[in-house]
Structure formats: structure tokens, C-alpha cells
Amino acid sequence: MSLPVKIAMNGYLTIPKSICCKLCKICGARPVIKADVAGLYVVKCPNDDRHYQTRPGLIDIDDWNRHNSVYYVSGRDFNPQVSC
Numbered sequence: 001m002s003l004p005v006k007i008a009m010n011g012y013l014t015i016p017k018s019i020c021c022k023l024c025k026i027c028g029a030r031p032v033i034k035a036d037v038a039g040l041y042v043v044k045c046p047n048d049d050r051h052y053q054t055r056p057g058l059i060d061i062d063d064w065n066r067h068n069s070v071y072y073v074s075g076r077d078f079n080p081q082v083s084c
């Protein structure tokens, strides 16, 4: 699988806007792709390594999407709501 990715200034590969991918469900960031020294790819949150990241291998946006299936609601941290 090859994607028309571009290398960003921080060394990550950016995912084209045309690719459907979900935002990080923890912080709402658009994921990036990191290529490690072995040539394996990880789809990850650009903000925090503790947020979800796929296992090294092929670029697996489907896996990322499955694990970030809750849409981020902007501002929810500032206006918490309890649902029960």
C-alpha cells in the first residue's frame, strides 16, 4: 500500500486530506505517520506517544480508525457533561 504522503518538518509523514481518517479520540489531533529506522510505519497521534498508535508495519489507517471511533467533541474538556 503506498500513499502520497509528504514528509513534514517534524519528520512525520502527513496524511493527505483526501484520505479518510479519524481524529485522535483523546486530543482531537489528525494522526500522522511515523517511519521508523526499520522502514516500518506507525500511524500515531502527533501530540502524545501514549495516545493510540498502530503497531509498526504497513500504514494501517483502518486500524487507527477502529481504535478512534469516538468523534472528538471540541471543547468538551471545558464544558464537561455527564450522561447517565
Ligand SMILES: [Zn+2]
Binding pocket: 024, 025, 026, 027, 028, 029, 045, 046, 047, 048, 051, 052
Ligand atoms: Zn492524541
